[in-house]
Amino acid sequence: MRIAVVTAQLFAASAAAASEPSWLWYATRGLGTATLIVLTGTVVLGVVTATRWIGESTPAFVAADMHRNLSLLGMCLLAAHVITTVLDPFAHISVRDVLIPVGAAYRPVWLGLGVAAMWVLIGVVATSLVRERIGPRAWRLVHWAAYGSWPLAVVHGLGTGSDAQAPWLIAVVASCVAAVVFALVFRLRNGQPATQPIRAAGAIAAAAVLLVSGAWAFTGPFQSGWAAKAGTPVVKTAAASAARGPVHPGPGGFSDPLAGVLVKDASGNVQISFRDMVDTGLTVSIRSPNSSETLPVITISRDGRVLCAVPASTGTTLYAVCGKTRLTVALYGSSTALSSGGQVTGQLITSGPLN
Numbered sequence: 001m002r003i004a005v006v007t008a009q010l011f012a013a014s015a016a017a018a019s020e021p022s023w024l025w026y027a028t029r030g031l032g033t034a035t036l037i038v039l040t041g042t043v044v045l046g047v048v049t050a051t052r053w054i055g056e057s058t059p060a061f062v063a064a065d066m067h068r069n070l071s072l073l074g075m076c077l078l079a080a081h082v083i084t085t086v087l088d089p090f091a092h093i094s095v096r097d098v099l100i101p102v103g104a105a106y107r108p109v110w111l112g113l114g115v116a117a118m119w120v121l122i123g124v125v126a127t128s129l130v131r132e133r134i135g136p137r138a139w140r141l142v143h144w145a146a147y148g149s150w151p152l153a154v155v156h157g158l159g160t161g162s163d164a165q166a167p168w169l170i171a172v173v174a175s176c177v178a179a180v181v182f183a184l185v186f187r188l189r190n191g192q193p194a195t196q197p198i199r200a201a202g203a204i205a206a207a208a209v210l211l212v213s214g215a216w217a218f219t220g221p222f223q224s225g226w227a228a229k230a231g232t233p234v235v236k237t238a239a240a241s242a243a244r245g246p247v248h249p250g251p252g253g254f255s256d257p258l259a260g261v262l263v264k265d266a267s268g269n270v271q272i273s274f275r276d277m278v279d280t281g282l283t284v285s286i287r288s289p290n291s292s293e294t295l296p297v298i299t300i301s302r303d304g305r306v307l308c309a310v311p312a313s314t315g316t317t318l319y320a321v322c323g324k325t326r327l328t329v330a331l332y333g334s335s336t337a338l339s340s341g342g343q344v345t346g347q348l349i350t351s352g353p354l355n
Helices: 002-017 023-050 060-087 108-129 131-143 145-160 167-189 193-219 238-243 335-340
Strands: 255-264 270-276 282-287 297-302 305-311 317-322 325-332 342-350
Touching: 023 060, 023 145, 023 167, 060 108, 108 131, 108 145, 131 145, 145 167, 145 193, 167 193, 255 282, 255 335, 270 342, 282 342, 297 317, 297 325, 305 317, 335 342
Parallel strands: none
Antiparallel strands: 255 270, 255 342, 270 282, 282 297, 297 305, 317 325, 325 342
16 A cells, blocks of 8 residues: 555656646746845945945945946846746736736736836836936936835735745845835935935835835735735636637646635544636645545536546645646645635646646
């Protein structure tokens, strides 16, 4: 029996390796995070340079060059992030969606904020290239808009990204926020007496943005079920709905978000019920093994019709085979929900159709 279990787990693991998400999915997430980090460094360096807070052995032009080069690096990372987002087949984000900040089908509000932040950054870079022509006053006015693009980028990353509840991303975002807050506090504490009312108003505005954004993050992206609340479409394409055919006709696989609930009884048995957020007729149920079983069981159903009920490997990522289709089900949620029960989300990745 033990050999059979190990063999099943090895077979499931090899099956999952063939059904991993597109590398573009990983690339756009990584590039988005890298862009936020570099943008944070650009904002912090710009703030401290404006206060002449540089080392005695560091000339001012060195700090200015570092700020400029970091800005250009951020724009390159942003361009790569946008390109991989458009090329990634999962969310169906079009060229139009990354140019116009309204009307997208995938999480429209949070995607739109990212597009708005992108255009602000493009405006800052463009005016920097023609600074001598437009004059320092107009350039400085546009350059101040970069401070507004940074919180938009943070909200966009949490609202649109699929890793908002991951500890590593929370740590990255918290570090970026702490760095900018520290720089702003230093900037607002130092200045001419004549600018004190302006600095006081800036401090109040910054504190308000921080409080509102923090409350939104803890009640939104950090909570289970955010994928559905954020505006993830129930179907990927209008054509699939209009044709009234299968959302994923095959022969290739797909990767869809899941939303559902985890229930745990007094005996410790777990039952998870998911619904596919794209192919809404598809449901995924996961239960603990009974006394005669050694592995949890995944049941895949479509419109109430059971397609398969098969054993799966254990853990927060489960691997199984339904007929000829290999499955990977990743579970997400707060530690409380995963251990005691509550709303959870997930990702279903397949090597073929489930019809």
